Amino acid sequence: MKIINTKLINEIIGYEPNINVGVTSEKLKDIVSSEDRNVDVLDDDLNAKRFYHFIVCDTKRDIKPLFRALRNGGYLISTIDLDDNELYDIGFSALNRIDGLLVVKKVHSWNDW
Numbered sequence: 001m002k003i004i005n006t007k008l009i010n011e012i013i014g015y016e017p018n019i020n021v022g023v024t025s026e027k028l029k030d031i032v033s034s035e036d037r038n039v040d041v042l043d044d045d046l047n048a049k050r051f052y053h054f055i056v057c058d059t060k061r062d063i064k065p066l067f068r069a070l071r072n073g074g075y076l077i078s079t080i081d082l083d084d085n086e087l088y089d090i091g092f093s094a095l096n097r098i099d100g101l102l103v104v105k106k107v108h109s110w111n112d113w
């Protein structure tokens with residue numbers, strides 16, 4: 001079982017108040033929840049559009065709805081490895097791998113599917 005760097009995830013998200021964070025599991029909700037953050041567990045039929053500042057993903061799933069749910073300038077933080085080419089094709093940019101995490105930025109929404 002992979003160990004999740006919870007401190008790094010929380011450092012990436014930061015400590016600004018009223019940040020909207022989406023997560024793909026209850027386990028991640030426990031990790032990122034704080035009184036200053038709005039944290040939602042995202043279900044498979046996610047229909048949000050440009051709402052979340054950050055989405056933290058720990059499961060293989062369709063990335064397009066996650067892209068659509070991120071605000072422009074938002075970040076997807078993944079504890080699992082995702083295909084770089086698929087991420088670029090969808091519209092993510094600035095892919096970085098940090099201590100077992102994949103961090104990608106949504107720069108624009110020209111193809112919000």
